Amino acid sequence: MSELNVVAISNAKLPDDPFVARHLIDGAWKDSAEGETFERVSPSHGTVVTRAAQGNGADVDAAISAARKAYDAGAWRATTGKDRATLLLKVADLIDRERDRIALLETLESGKPISQARAEIEGAADIWRFAASLARTIHGESHNTLGNDFLGVVLKEPVGVVSIITPWNFPFLIVSQKLPFALAAGCTAVIKPSEMTPATTVILGELLIEAGCPAGVVNIVLGYGDPVGIAMTTDKRVDMVTFTGSTAVGKGIVKAASETLKKVSLELGGKNPQVLFPDADLDSAIDAIVFGVYFNAGECCNSGSRIIVHEDIAEEVVSRTVALSRDVPFGDPLDPSTKVGAIITPDHQKKIDTYVQQAANHGGDIRLGGAALDVPGLKGQFYQPTVISNVTGEMPIARDEVFGPVLSVLTFKTLDEAIALVNDADYGLSAGVWSENVHTCLEFARRAQAGTVWTNTWMDGFAELPFGGLKESGQGRELGKYGLDEFLEAKTVTMRIGKTRSPWVA
Ligand code: NDP
Numbered sequence: 001m002s003e004l005n006v007v008a009i010s011n012a013k014l015p016d017d018p019f020v021a022r023h024l025i026d027g028a029w030k031d032s033a034e035g036e037t038f039e040r041v042s043p044s045h046g047t048v049v050t051r052a053a054q055g056n057g058a059d060v061d062a063a064i065s066a067a068r069k070a071y072d073a074g075a076w077r078a079t080t081g082k083d084r085a086t087l088l089l090k091v092a093d094l095i096d097r098e099r100d101r102i103a104l105l106e107t108l109e110s111g112k113p114i115s116q117a118r119a120e121i122e123g124a125a126d127i128w129r130f131a132a133s134l135a136r137t138i139h140g141e142s143h144n145t146l147g148n149d150f151l152g153v154v155l156k157e158p159v160g161v162v163s164i165i166t167p168w169n170f171p172f173l174i175v176s177q178k179l180p181f182a183l184a185a186g187c188t189a190v191i192k193p194s195e196m197t198p199a200t201t202v203i204l205g206e207l208l209i210e211a212g213c214p215a216g217v218v219n220i221v222l223g224y225g226d227p228v229g230i231a232m233t234t235d236k237r238v239d240m241v242t243f244t245g246s247t248a249v250g251k252g253i254v255k256a257a258s259e260t261l262k263k264v265s266l267e268l269g270g271k272n273p274q275v276l277f278p279d280a281d282l283d284s285a286i287d288a289i290v291f292g293v294y295f296n297a298g299e300c301c302n303s304g305s306r307i308i309v310h311e312d313i314a315e316e317v318v319s320r321t322v323a324l325s326r327d328v329p330f331g332d333p334l335d336p337s338t339k340v341g342a343i344i345t346p347d348h349q350k351k352i353d354t355y356v357q358q359a360a361n362h363g364g365d366i367r368l369g370g371a372a373l374d375v376p377g378l379k380g381q382f383y384q385p386t387v388i389s390n391v392t393g394e395m396p397i398a399r400d401e402v403f404g405p406v407l408s409v410l411t412f413k414t415l416d417e418a419i420a421l422v423n424d425a426d427y428g429l430s431a432g433v434w435s436e437n438v439h440t441c442l443e444f445a446r447r448a449q450a451g452t453v454w455t456n457t458w459m460d461g462f463a464e465l466p467f468g469g470l471k472e473s474g475q476g477r478e479l480g481k482y483g484l485d486e487f488l489e490a491k492t493v494t495m496r497i498g499k500t501r502s503p504w505v506a
Contacts, residue, residue, distance in 0.1 A: 003326055005328060005329045006330055006375060007329045008376040010334050019049060023053050023063065023221050023222055024209075024220040025063045026062070026066035026215050026216045032053040033056060037052060037053055038195060040199075042342075043111035043342040043344055045379060047108075050105070050109060052198045055221040055227075059228070063190045063220075064232070067188040067189060068237045070188045070214065070217050071158075071161050077158055077186040077187075077188075081136040084135040087213060088184065089128070091211045092126075094210060095124060095204075102117075102121050102172060103117035106172055106199075107333045107334060110171065111297070111343065111344060111380060112341045115336050115338070116339075120173045123173060127176045131181050131484070132184070138484070138488065140154040148500075149501075150496060154492055155491040155493060156488045157490075158186035160188075160238075161189070163189075163238050164178050164189055165192050165241065165245065166178075167245040167246075171200050177467075177478040191218065192228050192229055193222065196344060205218065233253050233257050236260045240262055241263075242264075243264070243266050243267070246401075264475070265474075265475065265476030267473075267476075268474040269427055269429070269472070270401065270429030270473050271398075272304050272306065273422045274308070274432040274434065275433050275444065276310060276434045277415075277435035279436045280456075281434070282313070282316070282317065288304070289317075289321050289458075292304025292432075293305055294325070294328055294330075294339065295459065297343055297383070298406060299348075304407075305408060306398060308421050308422065310412060311411040314409070318409055321409075322367050322387050330373060330384070331382070340385070342380040349381040352383055352405075356369075356397070364388045364389070364390055364408075368385060368387040369383070369405075383406075385405050386404075386405060388408050393421055393424055398410060419444070422448050423447075423448070423449045425449075426472045427469065429451055431444075431453050432453070432457070432458050433456075435455075449470055450469075451468045451477075462479075464480055465479060466482040
């Protein structure tokens with residue numbers, strides 16, 4: 001593998017003991033009612049990183065009861081925007097204080113590079129600060145044009161008890177795209193992190209307690225989708241579910257939540273295209289392609305896993321992408337120079353490889369990679385940077401979320417053809433266009449079916465800008481002021497002024 005930039009095991013010190021994770025229920029740390037636990041083994045180092053309580057029906061029941069009681073008692077709902085903002089700002093400061101501790105556990109549980117984990121934790125603190133700024137802006141409307149006899153007021157109220165279910169790929173960031181907005185709105189919450197990455201959500205619970213969050217306002221139950229996630233989406237005491245994860249589980253959650261007509265917000269998968277026109281700045285575009293597909297080892301809903309390139313520049317783009325891919329440092333996530341770490345589980349690695357071999361058997365041309373990667377000194381699973389050209393729109397690798405460091409390259413001749421390929425997808429999360437012509441970029445932005453369009457960039461995100469998907473990529477929005485609106489309901493108050501009402505019964 002000398003042709004790739006492989007980072008061998010570093011001399012970074014691993015923790016002496018596993019992190020011990022318990023449920024947070026009504027302000028107290030609890031073992032599981034049935035005493036069960038599970039372990040998370042690091043996908044990069046093969047050591048036990050976390051030993052966690054494994055939740056069951058009784059644990060979820062207690063957590064939902066606590067969240068319901070806290071909401072109904074009004075301890076949080078009745079606080080001022082100023083008080084909510086103060087708490088969220090304190091949490092942001094504590095996240096900054098604990099950045100390195102959180103980042104290390106995030107890296108060891110998920111296999112992502114430590115430099116990226118640190119950046120993610122900093123980004124999360126920024127989101128808590130942004131949500132704090134929104135907490136003081138919540139207001140409704142007044143209607144003073146209903147005639148002399150009426151004044152109408154629309155109040156914005158919290159949705160109520162929210163179930164927050166998160167995945168393993170960005171555990172701390174994703175809970176931070178949901179929880180501070182729910183708290184800013186006045187909701188209470190029950191959170192279930194992925195069983196593969198529970199530690200950092202538990203640390204967030206510690207920080208919330210330290211910041212003064214009242215008991216029962218935020219509860220955490222650890223364990224598996226079945227039974228913990230299922231109970232969180234079916235219990236009638238829960239008013240809303242916000243979920244990030246696979247489209248298949250997202251569809252199941254919509255069905256489960258429909259029995260009690262809960263509000264559901266979903267951030268699901270993507271098969272995100274970047275389209276390159278012949279006038280593109282290829283130096284920037286090729287760097288962005290490499291970043292887009294290998295960031296987080298491709299285990300990213302925003303992965304730029306589909307490149308749609310004009311046929312006049314296709315060969316140049318592919319060969320330059322292959323050359324740059326060889327320079328990307330893949331290997332030990334604890335080495336600060338590493339940009340791509342381990343794959344989350346052996347099963348997931350197999351799934352990635354199956355897509356790649358299937359593409360090769362159906363005419364795809366593997367220009368780089370296409371196999372597991374040996375990282376000297378490490379026990380986990382890694383996958384080589386992989387570039388596949390000659391991919392056509394109907395191949396599974398062009399349509400499904402592979403969730404690995406694998407790039408598919410398709411070609412086009414006209415803008416209409418490029419747009420047709422972009423929109424010929426079940427997903428509609430993100431799309432990108434590379435052209436020096438502003439008219440091409442704007443036409444693309446208008447016609448691409450995606451919740452986010454990037455022009456001449458990829459994956460830049462801001463707490464101020466909403467994020468979410470069309471089609472099977474989800475429903476609802478996170479971040480921005482839209483991210484707060486998800487957790488608010490409108491209540492209409494119609495007031496008659498004076499004794500002006502004529503009797504219905506004479
Ligand atoms: P899942 O969608 O299976 O899981 C996400 C979260 O939902 C986890 O906390 C999981 O619990 C929980 N969950 C699972 N089943 C249920 C259920 N029936 N009711 C309520 N909650 C449930 O994602 P995975 O982690 O298994 O990843 C599988 C695939 O999903 C990936 O290969 C990738 O394609 C995609 N994915 C997409 C993400 C995105 O950001 N769009 C993020 C992560 C994954 P637990 O796993 O602990 O049992």
